[in-house]
Amino acid sequence: xxxxxxxxxxxxxxxxxxxxxxxxxxxxxxxxxxxxxxxxxxxxxxxxxxxxxxxxxxxxxxxxxxxxxxxxxxxxxxxxxxxxxxxxxxxxxxxxxxxxxxxxxxxxxxxxxxxxxxxxxxxxxxxxxxxxxxxxxxxxxxxxxxxxxxxxxxxxxxxxxxxxxxxxxxxxxxxxxxxxxxxxxxxxxxxxxxxxxxxxxxxxxxxxxxxxxxxxxxxxxxxxxxxxxxxxxxxxxxxxxxxxxxxxxxxxxxxxxxxxxxxxxxxxxxxxxxxxxxxxxxxxxxxxxxxxxxxxxxxxxxxxxxxxxxxxxxxxxxxxxxxxxxxxxxxxxxxxxxxxxxxxxxxxxxxxxxxxxxxxxxxxxxxxxxxxxxxxxxxxxxxxxxxxxxxxxxxxxxxxxxxxxxxxxxxxxxxxxxxxxxxxxxxxxxxxxxxxxxxxxxxxxxxxxxxxxxxxxxxxxxxxxxxxxxxxxxxxxxxxxxxxxxxxxxxxxxxxxxxxxxxxxxxxxxxxxxxxxxxxxxxxxxxxxxxxxxxxxxxxxxxxxxxxxxxxxxxxxxxxxxxxxxxxxxxxxxxxxxxxxxxxxxxxxxxxxxxxxxxxxxxxxxxxxxxxxxxxxxxxxxxxxxxxxxxxxxxxxxxxxxxxxxxxxxxxxxxxxxxxxxxxxxxxxxxxxxxxxxxxxxxxxxxxxxxxxxxxxxxxxxxxxxxxxxxxxxxxxxxxxxxxxxxxxxxxxxxxxxxxx
Amino acid sequence: xxxxxxxxxxxxxxxxxxxxxxxxxxxxxxxxxxxxxxxxxxxxxxxxxxxxxxxxxxxxxxxxxxxxxxxxxxxxxxxxxxxxxxxxxxxxxxxxxxxxxxxxxxxxxxxxxxx
Numbered sequence: 023x024x025x026x027x028x029x030x031x032x033x034x035x036x037x038x039x040x041x042x043x044x045x046x047x048x049x050x051x052x053x054x055x056x057x058x059x060x061x062x063x064x065x066x067x068x069x070x071x072x073x074x075x076x077x078x079x080x081x082x083x084x085x086x087x088x089x090x091x092x093x094x095x096x097x098x099x100x101x102x103x104x105x106x107x108x109x110x111x112x113x114x115x116x117x118x119x120x121x122x123x124x125x126x127x128x129x130x131x132x133x134x135x136x137x138x139x140x141x142x143x144x145x146x147x148x149x150x151x152x153x154x155x156x157x158x159x160x161x162x163x164x165x166x167x168x169x170x171x172x173x174x175x176x177x178x179x180x181x182x183x184x185x186x187x188x189x190x191x192x193x194x195x196x197x198x199x200x201x202x203x204x205x206x207x208x209x210x211x212x213x214x215x216x217x218x219x220x221x222x223x224x225x226x227x228x229x230x231x232x233x234x235x236x237x238x239x240x241x242x243x244x245x246x247x248x249x250x251x252x253x254x255x256x257x258x259x260x261x262x263x264x265x266x267x268x269x270x271x272x273x274x275x276x277x278x279x280x281x282x283x284x285x286x287x288x289x290x291x292x293x294x295x296x297x298x299x300x301x302x303x304x305x306x307x308x309x310x311x312x313x314x315x316x317x318x319x320x321x322x323x324x325x326x327x328x329x330x331x332x333x334x335x336x337x338x339x340x341x342x343x344x345x346x347x348x349x350x351x352x353x354x355x356x357x358x359x360x361x362x363x364x365x366x367x368x369x370x371x372x373x374x375x376x377x378x379x380x381x382x383x384x385x386x387x388x389x390x391x392x393x394x395x396x397x398x399x400x401x402x403x404x405x406x407x408x409x410x411x412x413x414x415x416x417x418x419x420x421x422x423x424x425x426x427x428x429x430x431x432x433x434x435x436x437x438x439x440x441x442x443x444x445x446x447x448x449x450x451x452x453x454x455x456x457x458x459x460x461x462x463x464x465x466x467x468x469x470x471x472x473x474x475x476x477x478x479x480x481x482x483x484x485x486x487x488x489x490x491x492x493x494x495x496x497x498x499x500x501x502x503x504x505x506x507x508x509x510x511x512x513x514x515x516x517x518x519x520x521x522x523x524x525x526x527x528x529x530x531x532x533x534x535x536x537x538x539x540x541x542x543x544x545x546x547x548x549x550x551x552x553x554x555x556x557x558x559x560x561x562x563x564x565x566x567x568x569x570x571x572x573x574x575x576x577x578x579x580x581x582x583x584x585x586x587x588x589x590x591x592x593x594x595x596x597x598x599x600x601x602x603x604x605x606x607x608x609x610x611x612x613x614x615x616x617x618x619x620x621x622x623x624x625x626x627x628x629x630x631x632x633x634x635x636x637x638x639x640x641x642x643x644x645x646x647x648x649x650x651x652x653x654x655x656x657x658x659x660x661x662x663x664x665x666x667x668x669x670x671x672x673x674x675x676x677x678x679x680x681x682x683x684x685x686x687x688x689x690x691x692x693x694x695x696x697x698x699x700x701x702x703x704x705x706x707x708x709x710x711x712x713x714x715x716x717x718x719x720x721x722x723x724x725x726x727x728x729x730x731x732x733x734x735x736x737x738x739x740x741x742x743x744x745x746x747x748x749x750x751x752x753x754x755x756x757x758x759x760x761x762x763x
Numbered sequence: 764x765x766x767x768x769x770x771x772x773x774x775x776x777x778x779x780x781x782x783x784x785x786x787x788x789x790x791x792x793x794x795x796x797x798x799x800x801x802x803x804x805x806x807x808x809x810x811x812x813x814x815x816x817x818x819x820x821x822x823x824x825x826x827x828x829x830x831x832x833x834x835x836x837x838x839x840x841x842x843x844x845x846x847x848x849x850x851x852x853x854x855x856x857x858x859x860x861x862x863x864x865x866x867x868x869x870x871x872x873x874x875x876x877x878x
Contacts, residue, residue: 244849246838246861250868288847292838296865299831303872306823313819342846343782344775352771 076199077186081179084206087544088175088216090552095569097171097218100554102595102612104220105602108170110138111147111220115154115166122147123309129607130597131619132589132642140309141615145229145262146222149173174215174224181228182206185467188235191242192440193475196482201474207543210418210466213551223463226263231467233259233269234447237297238440244289249296256297257304260311267320267385268454268464273297274327276446281334285439291335298328319373319381326365333361391457399673400614403666406460415455417550418462420542421535422473426452429472432479448472481532487525556599558656570654573599576647576753580604583747584645590755591638592647593627593660593667594620600647609641617674624671627664627704628678634703635742646743646756650708653717654751655727661708662728665689692731700735707756710738710745793840797833804829824876831869835862 063071091100099108114122125139153176154169182202189198205211214223236252260266277294280286302315302324315321337354344350372378380386387394387401391409394401401407415423426448433441451465553559558570573596580590581604589607590600597611610620626637638646651659660667665680672678682698683689691699691709699705713724713736724733746757786794807825816822842850842858850858 244842245853246835246842246858246865250861250865253868288841288849292841295834295838299827299834300865300869300872303824303827303831303869303876306820307872307875313823316823340779344778345782353775 073195073199077183077202080182080186080199080202080206083203084179084182085175087207087547088178088212090216090548091554092171092217094552095554095557095559097168098554098556099167099170099220100216100218100556101221102555102598104170104218106598106612107146107220107222108167109598109602110142111150111170112166114147114151129601130611130613131616132607132609134616134619136613136615141613143222143260143262143264143310144308145258145260146173146220146225148261149225150220170220171218174219174221175217177225177228178206178211178215181211181231181467184228184231184235185470188231188238189471189474191235191238192444192471193478197471197474197478200477201471204422204470204474204477204539205467207540207547208419208422208466208470209543209546209551210462210469212543212547213418214463216547216552218554222263223265226259226265227463227467229255229259229262230265230269230464234443237273237293238443240293240297241290241439241443244287244292246292246296249293250300252293252297253300253304256301257307260305261308264384265464266305268451270301270315270321270324272447272450274324275450276443277327277331279442279446280439281330283442285442286334287439290439291331294331295328298324317377318379320385322369322378326369329361329365333357388454388457388461399666399669400617400620403670407458410456410459410462414459414462417546418466419469421539422469425473425476426469428480429474429476432475433472444468444471444475477532477536481529484525484529484532487521488529560654570656570751572749572752573649574603575749576747576755577603579747579749580606580645580647580755588644589642590645590647591623591626591641591643593623593649593663595663596647596649606645609643617670621671621674624667625675625678627660627667628671628683628702630698630701631703631706631741631743638742644757645746646707648704648707648754648756649752650754651728651752652708652712652726652733653715656752657728659708659728659752660704661691664704667704690731691726691729691733693734695734705735706738706740707743707754709733709735710740710754713737787845790840790844793836793843797836797840800829800833800836804833818878820876820878824873824878828870828873831873832866835865835869838862 099105110122113125122144123139125137126135127138128135130136150166150170150173153173154164154166157164157169182205185205186198186202189195189201211227214221215227233252233255236248236255240248240252256266256269259269273294277290280290305311305315306313316325337357340353341350344353369378373380381389383394383398383401387398387407394407419426430445430448433445448465448468448471451461451468454461455465556573560568560570562568577600580588580600584590584606586605587607589609590604591609592600594610594612594614597608597613600606600608601611610616610623614620622637622641626634626641629637649659650661651657652661665683668678668680668683672680683696683702684699685694685696690696691705709724709726712726712733716723717725717727722732724736725731726733740756743756746755748754804826807822807829811822839858839862841847842853842861843855844850
């Protein structure tokens with residue numbers, strides 16, 4: 023028995039990691055029971071077991087690290103946009119697909135209404151509804167809200183799996199495992215996919231990475247089936263998020279780069295054409311996207327590259343047929359001039375006649391960051407659209423920030439079709455991440471993958487230095503997170519012990535860095551990205567936790583105390599939440615599709631009460647909702663957003679001029695403020711009867727804690743509105759009554 | 764100069780013809796199919812230019828089904844062609860099965876899009 027047992031041990035000595043002490047059978051028995059050998063596994067199976075268990079652990083880790091807010095507060099939907107998504111998903115599960123596709127919503131954008139069925143990206147809602155129906159079919163009695171809250175963490179776990187396969191495709195399995203771990207906890211991705219953040223990006227990043235992986239697989243194998251799969255991945259991405267424009271521009275750019283550098287092959291032709299034609303057709307099935315793939319300037323690059331490829335490969339084929347250089351050159355000249363001429367004429371006629379629409383403002387402002395500030399104030403006013411500061415990069419990426427250039431170096435050392443793709447994805451997405459904070463999310467998968475290549479390659483090289491082929495075999499110190507397998511036995515020169523010591527030191531350093539990364543990510547997730555925004559917490563004077571649930575208090579007051587057909591006017595930030603929780607009609611909401619309507623509300627808020635009353639009468643407004651943070655020191659209230667109301671209103675109605683509200687270019691609310699500021703509707707509604715309130719010990723009554731000044735106009739009288747309800751700390755609702763005269 | 768180019772063009776066409784005659788007949792069938800599909804796409808575009816593009820989705824689905832199947836047939840030709848070294852381990856039945864699958868998906872989507 024001992025003989026047969028030592029046979030496999032001998033054969034796999036150099037590759038295994040268990041120390042075989044053959045001279046002591048008793049000890050070897052004990053050790054073999056404790057080691058994996060007792061399961062009679064070969065090395066390949068051991069490796070598979072390790073990989074699968076790592077992936078399972080990473081899957082669970084990605085899910086549970088996003089659950090902080092559910093544990094601290096409750097299972098609820100966060101922020102503003104997710105409330106709209108929740109409302110539509112609720113509608114879908116209650117009324118079914120037919121009603122959903124044909125839904126005209128008269129409860130928002132009064133009196134215009136909104137065609138919801140045709141103006142949303144249905145991917146997220148359909149996904150959540152499918153999961154809900156699936157669970158219900160299995161007789162799990164879940165509420166749709168729970169499914170919505172946990173959709174994003176579930177898809178984040180799936181993203182780690184896709185990242186593993188993608189890493190395996192680009193580099194090797196070690197890089198895949200490291201990529202899976204990095205992306206599981208990376209704060210750049212967590213910020214938009216915590217439990218409760220039920221927004222398009224939660225599933226869109228999964229779809230993005232899946233599409234890219236399937237496309238790279240198609241290019242590597244040249245198979246039509248993989249191309250078809252990538253077309254379906256693209257379809258899912260188009261149904262989920264407007265950011266699909268990134269895919270439809272990056273892939274043609276990649277194809278162009280390959281064509282120019284001469285790395286093209288037949289596989290590229292098969293992959294790109296299959297994906298483009300089928301993907302385009304599938305994408306046009308989404309009503310919101312419609313015919314944009316053939317009519318919009320943003321999609322023309324893909325079509326141009328499609329035609330270019332046909333010409334290019336046709337020329338290649340003719341060259342192969344002819345075998346005669348001179349004739350071919352003549353043919354080449356004719357064809358190229360014809361093709362370029364026809365293409366240029368078509369493009370010119372299309373653009374000039376307006377048939378091909380130019381780049382829309384949303385995407386044009388990515389190429390020219392100063393465009394939005396001058397021309398489209400709504401886009402400029404969103405805080406997520408501001409350029410990114412270095413601190414945000416460090417906050418969201420930590421060590422990945424310097425591992426990214428290291429990974430680029432490794433990619434360039436071993437160029438292949440797949441590494442060229444990931445390099446282009448990384449560089450373009452980093453550019454866009456620099457332009458807009460929100461797009462750090464799109465750069466995160468690329469950064470994680472490239473950094474994983476750096477980590478995996480470095481650790482592989484270091485461990486190769488450690489593994490020796492001496493009589494007393496040493497175990498290579500392996501990483502806690504990555505499982506880099508080495509296939510060569512490194513013969514170590516015994517006269518250079520410093521190399522081995524240096525390698526051990528560097529490995530410890532790498533381990534330290536990665537553990538700091540894990541600590542940082544968990545801290546960031548816990549502190550910065552797990553707050554539901556709709557419920558606020560603070561520390562009281564005695565260190566106790568104080569919860570502000572004012573938003574929901576105000577919305578439920580509206581739901582229970584106002585007539586069902588009441589119309590509520592507020593700034594567009596709160597529109598989705600009012601319709602979802604308060605169940606009342608709003609004038610403007612977060613969709614911001616009609617700038618003039620928003621400007622009308624902005625004008626009403628910035629005018630004197632009489633003019634505002636006329637505007638509100640014309641819009642049939644019954645209630646006005648205002649968020650005021652002066653009592654608690656909450657700084658995201660409407661007075662701080664007021665200048666944007668002025669700018670947007672002034673953009674459409676020249677009667678509103680921004681300098682009227684400023685004093686020497688300064689925005690003030692105290693005694694020295696501009697007279698128009700002191701008497702406009704927003705000021706009056708926010709500070710009504712505030713002058714009598716003592717907010718802070720030792721300060722005069724009427725001290726605004728958010729601005730840090732005593733307010734200027736304490737004696738406010740409202741003529742056309744009366745105060746309906748004020749929550750304990752933040753929100754105020756006003757009822758519009760009849761004119762006193 | 765004109766005579767030189769016309770002579771060139773004649774020599775070009777002649778050598779193209781003779782080289783093409785040497786291709787195997789299975790590939791020629793595929794080429795015929797591609798030519799037919801592109802031809803029907805051109806007819807549809809000419810018809811649209813005359814009559815107008817009112818149900819634009821119908822026009823698009825018609826043209827894209829022709830272009831799509833042409834492109835897929837070219838991919839099939841590439842995969843089946845013995846001269847392509849990259850695809851020599853791919854059995855031609857497998858390539859044809861992929862072709863049929865992709866065409867199936869293409870035409871299902873076209874049916875949905877026709878309106």
